[in-house]
Amino acid sequence: MDWLDYVSYFFGGVFLANTIPHLVSGMLGRPFQSPFAKPPGKGLSSSTVNVLWGAFNLAVGYLLIFHVGAFDIRNIGQVATAGIGGLLISLQLARHFGQFHGGNSP
Numbered sequence: 001m002d003w004l005d006y007v008s009y010f011f012g013g014v015f016l017a018n019t020i021p022h023l024v025s026g027m028l029g030r031p032f033q034s035p036f037a038k039p040p041g042k043g044l045s046s047s048t049v050n051v052l053w054g055a056f057n058l059a060v061g062y063l064l065i066f067h068v069g070a071f072d073i074r075n076i077g078q079v080a081t082a083g084i085g086g087l088l089i090s091l092q093l094a095r096h097f098g099q100f101h102g103g104n105s106p
Contacts, residue, residue: 005069012064013085
């Protein structure tokens with residue numbers, strides 16, 4: 001197992017976690033921040049844009065995890081690497097989006 005495989009699994013976890021807010025917001029018909037909004041990451045994008053962006057993130061995450069190396073769901077190191085990527089981006093996004101939706105207040 002090459003170390004680059006673990007880098008791929010880490011970023012695969014990042015992309016898979018980023019899928020969730022975009023797909024859910026889009027499927028609920030709600031606008032949400034995306035890289036395509038003005039200003040990027042701060043303004044709101046339509047629900048359709050968010051569904052498409054979520055689907056793109058899902059596809060990239062899938063490719064990075066299941067088409068690089070030989071990912072084994074029973075390998076704790078590989079699963080933990082993807083999970084850590086997902087956890088770290090989730091924490092970062094919680095802080096970022098929390099400033100727009102009131103989630104940073106106790």
